[in-house]
Amino acid sequence: MKLMRDVYIAGVGETKFGKHSVDYDVLGRAAALEAMRNSNINRPDVVQSAYVGNGMNGIVTGQTVFKDLGMCGRLPIINVESACSAGGMAVYSAIKDVATGVTDISLGVGCENHSLHMQSGTAFAPSMSDIETMHAAVMTGKYAMRANRYMHETGTTIEDLAAITVKNRRHATNNPNAWFKGAITIEEVVNSRMVAYPLTLQQCCGIADGAGAVVVCTKEMAAKLGVQKPVKVAGAVVQSGPYHNRPRDITGDDITETCAEQLYEESGIGPEDVNIVELHDAFTIAELLYYECLGLCKKGDGLKYLRDGDSTYGGKCVVSPRGGMLSYGHPIGASGAAQIAACVKQLRGECQGFQVDPIPRVAMTHVTGGGLSGTEHAACTMHMLVSAW
């Protein structure tokens, strides 16, 4: 979107990701409170609007998150759903309020609890009204088809794909909020249970619970709150997936390519200037494809980019420094907001044990959302964030 005035991130919050015995609202509340306190907000009447992203947990999710914080009745709370893009879209909506002058300070939250609501041993599927779902499509399978085609065209192997998991779990080793972390070998990844060929269990994001939250505001409000390290929102883009039933190249991703192009143009920042990226690594193949779709490397060079160490600590652009979804798991409504929270902490140099060095100045986030026949994804949300101190 065209940002009509400058917008800054004042503070962020996130919960640990993993299996939680408390529901989405408790998680969302914890992340929201942390984000507000991180923004030096200590009373209920400061935030002027709130957006809450959630995928599967029911109705009036946002009001449930905020009900006893003394905020309900003081501000509009709007609930946002676009499957895996919901949390990113909630933050986008908060930014839009500030950018357009509707508010001076707003809050975007993403929260989800899957483990209390989902049958174990089953895979995510889009709505049953979808013709592909009727024919037994599952998200793992749709990504597996991307992997098989990519392997067919480039000679990439399962071992190559497994290297993405190995990298991201290594990144997460010292991250207290990541779920799966530390050393894992290529063999362990490849030999884990087959989910959808060639994607084994350790190549798939875990079905997790968690939340993230982001407070955005004007420059004046950030100063008034005494925020020491405001992060400037250099760009924010939401796109809907182009629909057609023609053959398309699924080793690319039309919606991600369009969304990234728009983000680079609007922010005036190119892929070569981006220091860290949190992207939609729900499955190993996705991260590999997105190196190319985001323009971090040329089309067809994704595997070389990985092997050359360009996407890890010390490389050209650290991809998934928090460990990505392959380490956090993917509570679908939460991930988009949690990615932004994690990037802000990196930009502020607050990631002891996994801090990117030198401290990054430019971070980018990317979440797609939803399986929908005729599209690659139903939605895509991206943000560009820059240190402003």
Added chain:
Amino acid sequence: MSDNKEAKKAPKPDITFFHPDLLIVPENGDPPYLQGYRCKSCGNLDFPKPTLCWNCWGEEFEIVPLSRTGVLYSVTDIFIGQAGMKTPYVFGYIDLPENLRVFAQMEGEPGSFKCDDKVELTIGPIRTNRDGLPITSYKFRKIAV
């Protein structure tokens, strides 16, 4: 009176065929085929049937039988599937000569398909319905060499 009430309460039987506007299985034993929808105003051909032509918003369509053979663009074997689906099962994207891509289940053993295989339309069960009966729809299988 009470009979009427009970009749109202009894749920309608779920579908056992998917979907009469998309898949034609001739009664004379001729091979089954898919129906494409060609917009009468702009000529855009689509499958499945669109709400209206997404190219020009035309509302009238000519029904066109689609090719029964195509190329398997990509494929996967599913070992953890939808709730209630027996695993493993196989699905893929089939590209038809009419420049259309169809998502379908594959009839054949897991591990037996690869990208760019030539495949043909067949029919078979894709899932069970709410009443526990199989639902028949289009599927694809390898063309015997």
